Amino acid sequence: MVSYTRFAPRIARLVVSTVFCAICLVGFLHVLMMPVGVTGVVLSFSYMVALLMLQLLYFGRETPWFRRPWSSLALLLQAGLVYLPILQFQQAWVGMPGFLAGSVLLTLTPAVAWPAFALVVMSMGVAQAQFGGTYVDVVYTSVSTVITGLVVYGLSRLAGLVREVHEVRTELAEMAVAQERLRFARDLHDLLGYSLSTITLKTELTHRLVNRQPARAKEELGEILEISRRALVDVRSVASGYRELSLDEECRSVHSVLTAAGVQVRINQEYEDLPIRVSTVLATVLREAATNVLRHSRAKNCEVTVGCTDDNAFVEMINDGVAAVSSDRDFGGGSGLDNLTHRLGELSGELVSEIDSGNRFRLYAYAPLRVPDEDERVVA
Structure with a gap:
């Protein structure tokens, strides 16, 4: 044939x-x-x-x-x-x-x-x-x-x-190959960028604690090992073309990582059931937002809100420490915000990022709760 x-x-x-x-x-x-x-x-x-x-x-x-x-x-x-x-x-x-x-x-x-x-x-x-x-x-x-x-x-x-x-x-066929390459690149950036940043941060923290607080250093090593295993699972999911992220797990992970980086974090979770695709995309947004905080700011405070309205689910992250950043696009860096915009666009959602007058960076993303051809739901 x-x-x-x-x-x-x-x-x-x-x-x-x-x-x-x-x-x-x-x-x-x-x-x-x-x-x-x-x-x-x-x-x-x-x-x-x-x-x-x-x-x-x-x-x-x-x-x-x-x-x-x-x-x-x-x-x-x-x-x-x-x-x-x-x-x-x-x-x-x-x-x-x-x-x-x-x-x-x-x-x-x-x-x-x-x-x-x-x-x-x-x-x-x-x-x-x-x-x-x-x-x-x-x-x-x-x-x-x-x-x-x-x-x-x-x-x-x-x-x-x-x-x-x-x-x-x-x-x-050529378009399909190109789209698959773009998908692979987006998934690698969104999934592994956060994991590798977290591993780097926690490894540096463990290096400082190993002599002064051996018990705390041991705990951090355990978390590094868990994140590494999760990153391995992410790589396999990227290769297979299927991945599903838990929004609850990402909230806990973001809290742990930013706290370890010395950031005061407050997370408000105001949602119950979300469609799988919406939950996965918002979890990806949360990952990328946390990665940007670690890479492109000297944040001391960060507030995260994950919630629902009647029609949409949303994620909002506000952090300080961006006084030296010239623009919100510079804060996003690389192709992270573009990748998120593309993912949200597939669900008819939208991404908004801006720097306010108080030199705080605000990232807001929403996606409709009713996703076409999405009947399966997950308990967050």
Whole structure:
């Protein structure tokens, strides 16, 4: 199946070429059955090759709507190749104008193409009558021209559609790969950035406490080990494309980490049940906000509120210690706030970040409680 998909345009092109060659071969065999001599055979073969190359290399490549002058010249050349040899080969050549009938459908606008198609078919009926054909011969030639013209048109368009579908499929595959890379990068940043910052902070704290307060240092080492294990689970969840975060656990973790960094933390939790996707995204917001406090401020006080209104769930974090920061975007740093904006946008939520007049940074994020296709709920 994979091999067929990869080579589908080539296979379609091969089918078209085979059918067109078969049509020309039938016409050439009709010529051979006439007493035309060696010169006539060579001329008919040359006409066939020229007609086939023009059909395959120009009209068969793509619908040349935007090459009107060249298309007109190509149609005139093809008309000469299908009509002029009739004067020499007569009934043996009446099957060839089907190529012209198909080409006008490929090249001209519908308002012009179908009348031109009808004229080509009628001209073959008239030609057959002039050559002394019976009514049956006239009808047969007309129907044969219609069939050949539609086959030429249909197979040419089919080959073009196969090529277009193949190109679109390739573009979609490339877009899927790019989106997966972005997802992976966002997850690594949002999940591991916080964990690694926490591990660094607690390791520095443990290094200072190991001689003065061995018992406290041992507790911190235990927490470092737990955070490391959680980070390992996060890495595996990123690789599998599935992850679910507990908002309660993140609140406890943020309190522990910021307290260890010497920040006075107050967390207000005013919610009960949240949809899983909302809970996970808000937990991610909380992680990123805590990471920004550790990396980009010298906070002494931090207040976190996690709650619900009638329609939305929200997280708000306010901290001081950002006097040296030039803007709220600088405070966010990297791509953290952009990642959060993207995640909240998927839930029709929004992220607001600002620095107030008291040099305090405020981050507010909300997401609707009613998430599309989200029926499963989790107790926070």
